[in-house]
Amino acid sequence: MTALIKRAGRADIDVLAAIHSTAFSHGDAWSRDVFNLQLAMPNVFGLIHQDGGLIVMRQAADEADVLTLAVVPAARRSGIANTLLREATDIAAGRGVQTVFLEVSTTNSAARALYTKLGFSRVGLRRLYYSDRSDALVLRLDLKSTP
Numbered sequence: 001m002t003a004l005i006k007r008a009g010r011a012d013i014d015v016l017a018a019i020h021s022t023a024f025s026h027g028d029a030w031s032r033d034v035f036n037l038q039l040a041m042p043n044v045f046g047l048i049h050q051d052g053g054l055i056v057m058r059q060a061a062d063e064a065d066v067l068t069l070a071v072v073p074a075a076r077r078s079g080i081a082n083t084l085l086r087e088a089t090d091i092a093a094g095r096g097v098q099t100v101f102l103e104v105s106t107t108n109s110a111a112r113a114l115y116t117k118l119g120f121s122r123v124g125l126r127r128l129y130y131s132d133r134s135d136a137l138v139l140r141l142d143l144k145s146t147p
């Protein structure tokens, strides 16, 4: 793992919530309690990038879901999300995960471009999924075919 990334633990909860609040609107940002609850689950892990990014992933058997991914606005387009996703999928692959899923708003062009670049493909659509009533694309990445 690159020295800029570490596993997120209870001591990082304030930083995680602060990063998330810069990346998502008030109603969609995860609180400290949500991070605490998620990271306490045995099948959930988080990574934190020291320049201002985070990812949280949940494993279920040989599948995993990206629960959230965020980079602070000032640090975007410097490869942080790309690095976090690659590290998280490497960890998941090491635990036997073969397929990673996530949801992304149809309106989120930045995230959609990122996931396309990493090889995710569309497998479903959830209508009116988000609080702004936008639809969610369900994307899938087969780790054996990761570029």
Ligand SMILES: CC(C)(COP(=O)(O)OP(=O)(O)OC[C@H]1O[C@@H](n2cnc3c(N)ncnc32)[C@H](O)[C@@H]1OP(=O)(O)O)[C@@H](O)C(=O)NCCC(=O)NCCS
Binding pocket: 023, 024, 069, 070, 071, 072, 075, 076, 077, 078, 079, 080, 081, 082, 083, 103, 104, 105, 108, 109, 110, 111, 113, 114, 115, 117
């Ligand atoms: C989406 C997000 C996580 C991307 O983080 P980032 O660190 O800026 O992304 P990276 O620098 O790793 O970008 C990697 C690639 O993704 C694509 N990409 C990222 N942001 C983009 C943008 N705004 N427009 C177009 N393509 C973009 C590009 O292909 C980019 O490679 P390049 O910079 O060499 O062209 C960040 O914009 C963010 O936190 N957004 C708000 C929260 C969010 O939407 N989370 C995802 C929810 S599903």
